[in-house]
Amino acid sequence: MSHEPEPEVHRIGPSGARIVRVTHQRIEYTDAAGRRQFIDLEECAKCWVRWCHDHRQEFLPLGGASQAEIDAENARTVGLRGGGYPLPKCALVAVA
Secondary structure, three states: OOOOOOOOOEEEHHHOEEEEEEOOOEEEEEOOOOOEEEEEHHHHHHHHHHHHHHOHHHOOOOOOOOHHHHHHHHHOEEEOOOOOOOOOOOOEEOOO
């Protein structure tokens, strides 16, 4: 018998989309049409690291940050919100 807690559902804006469950591996949600969806956070992190590596020359590191520290931070990140318009809907950063 599993004693997993009942998931809380969180509304995402006026669209009717809902976040159903967040785990270390994924975010489960229903989209605006009511379809069950999920985001694979491990895959997001792999894509982010690959993208950062491919675009390394486009970034200015913060003063005093070593490449090892930058790589470690990127390994825990699955995406960031940028300064462009329109802004992405969310920013996802893993918290240890």
